[in-house]
Amino acid sequence: xxxxxxxxxxxxxxxxxxxxxxxxxxxxxxxxxxxxxxxxxxxxxxxxxxxxxxxxxxxxxxxxxxxxxxxxxxxxxxxxxxxxxxxxxxxxxxxxxxxxxxxxxxxxxxxxxxxxxxxxxxxxxxxxxxxxxxxxxxxxxxxxxxxxxxxxxxxxxxxxxxxxxxxxxxxxxxxxxxxxxxxxxxxxxxxxxxxxxxxxxxxxxxxxxxxxxxxxxxxxxxxxxxxxxxxxxxxxxxxxxxxxxxxxxxxxxxxxxxxxxxxxxxxxxxxxxxxxxxxxxxxxxxxxxxxxxxxxxxxxxxxxxxxxxxxxxxxxxxxxxxxxxxxxxxxxxxxxxxxxxxxxxxxxxxxxxxxxxxx
Numbered sequence: 001x002x003x004x005x006x007x008x009x010x011x012x013x014x015x016x017x018x019x020x021x022x023x024x025x026x027x028x029x030x031x032x033x034x035x036x037x038x039x040x041x042x043x044x045x046x047x048x049x050x051x052x053x054x055x056x057x058x059x060x061x062x063x064x065x066x067x068x069x070x071x072x073x074x075x076x077x078x079x080x081x082x083x084x085x086x087x088x089x090x091x092x093x094x095x096x097x098x099x100x101x102x103x104x105x106x107x108x109x110x111x112x113x114x115x116x117x118x119x120x121x122x123x124x125x126x127x128x129x130x131x132x133x134x135x136x137x138x139x140x141x142x143x144x145x146x147x148x149x150x151x152x153x154x155x156x157x158x159x160x161x162x163x164x165x166x167x168x169x170x171x172x173x174x175x176x177x178x179x180x181x182x183x184x185x186x187x188x189x190x191x192x193x194x195x196x197x198x199x200x201x202x203x204x205x206x207x208x209x210x211x212x213x214x215x216x217x218x219x220x221x222x223x224x225x226x227x228x229x230x231x232x233x234x235x236x237x238x239x240x241x242x243x244x245x246x247x248x249x250x251x252x253x254x255x256x257x258x259x260x261x262x263x264x265x266x267x268x269x270x271x272x273x274x275x276x277x278x279x280x281x282x283x284x285x286x287x288x289x290x291x292x293x294x295x296x297x298x299x300x301x302x303x304x305x306x307x308x309x310x311x312x313x314x315x316x317x318x319x320x321x322x323x324x325x326x327x328x329x330x331x332x333x334x335x336x337x338x339x340x341x342x343x344x345x346x347x348x349x350x351x352x353x354x355x356x357x358x359x
Contacts, residue, residue, distance in 0.1 A: 034064050036073055045189045051313035055321050057186040065187050074321050077328045078182040085335035086175035092342065093168045096161065159220070159352050163213040167345060170209020171338050177202030178331070200244035200258060206338070207265045208237030213345045214269075214293070218276045218286070221358035229272045233265075240265055259304045267297065285351030292344035296337045303333030 036055045039047065046058060055074040057065065069079055181199035185192045211233045219226035240261055273290060280286040307330040313320040 034060060043189070045192050046186065049310060049313070049325070049327075051310055051317040052321050052325055053318040059188060060186060062184075062187055065184055069183055072322060074325070075182045075186070077323060078331060079179050081328060081331035081335065082175040082178040082182075085331075085338065086172055086179065088335070088339070089168055089172045089175065093165070093172065096164065096168070159217065159349065163216040164345065164349065166212045167209050167342075170206045170212075173209075174202040174206035175335070175338075197245050201241045203262055204237050204240045204244060204265065207240075207262065208233055210338075210341055211269060211272075214289070214348050215272055217345075217348045217352040218272070218280070220352050220355075222279065225272075225275065233268060236265055236268060256308050259308045263301065263304055269293070280351075283351065285347055285354075289344045289347040289351070292340050292347070296340045296344065299333045299337035299340065303330040303337070306330050306333070 037058045038054050039050060039052065039056065042056055042058055046056065052074055055072075057068055057073055057075070060068065069076075177198050181195040185195045212230065215226060215229045215233075219229065243261070244258065273293065276286055277290065306326040310326045313325045
């Protein structure tokens with residue numbers, strides 16, 4: 001009887017030791033899985049920028065990857081720069097849906113940045129009378145119109161807002177896809193391939209959606225031109241998305257190709273912009289809106305230049321691992337460009353709202 005009791009205690013003691021050892025190994029494994037690693041310790045599929053030397057998350061558990069949005073690593077600002085941009089466009093969507101006034105932004109920015117430099121504060125309207133460049137009365141109509149139906153008020157068409165919502169939706173989709181990609185791509189090779197392709201598709205989506213509102217409102221009374229330009233950019237965008245979904249093109253060596261493709265899509269708007277200037281020659285709204293679009297193009301090009309050159313981390317590897325590397329700068333330029341495009345679009349909406357009904 002005594003021997004049985006002793007044997008049982010011995011077995012229990014061994015089991016207890018094994019359990020303690022297992023728990024210690026699990027703790028060590030978890031600690032290892034959550035630690036930040038150096039570039040040289042990464043698997044090949046996670047090696048994208050050899051000038052960022054440290055603070056990488058590598059194959060963390062999914063729960064820890066999600067929680068890492070609130071911790072510091074070399075992707076933290078990549079996540080939050082576009083997440084903040086996403087929230088900005090969510091706010092614009094909510095304001096537009098609820099009929100809030102966006103006219104004040106256009107009036108203040110346009111007068112301060114453009115009208116004071118390019119023209120006098122007063123201009124002639126189509127009937128020859130004086131009025132402000134961006135009259136609030138017209139801007140208010142934009143917020144209280146039907147989203148899809150064309151109405152007529154005092155001889156002026158109350159324009160639909162759905163192209164504006166297309167742009168906002170595309171911007172939100174791009175920014176949230178980017179944030180998710182930078183957050184989750186470190187989890188596994190499968191996640192890495194999927195989310196980076198999703199990121200590139202999101203960029204293409206935003207570029208296509210950005211064209212809809214300006215082209216729709218600029219060529220509102222020219223349906224054939226409007227249909228041609230919108231069809232062209234949609235087809236180019238679909239082809240770009242299909243191309244970028246190819247796994248081979250997700251590799252770092254195609255970085256310049258991807259940037260060139262996005263810039264080509266963006267600058268395909270040069271032809272409709274030139275057409276718009278000829279069609280509406282002398283109208284200040286069109287010129288002011290176009291000036292903002294040029295600023296937008298500069299911002300996108302500058303962001304792409306940082307993205308492809310890997311400056312400044314190329315100059316001093318390891319210094320900009322957490323804050324200040326090229327991808328973060330690229331993200332900031334993208335958000336700024338999207339905001340500038342929003343202002344340009346609202347100015348064109350004001351122009352169309354204040355124009356006589358199409359004959």
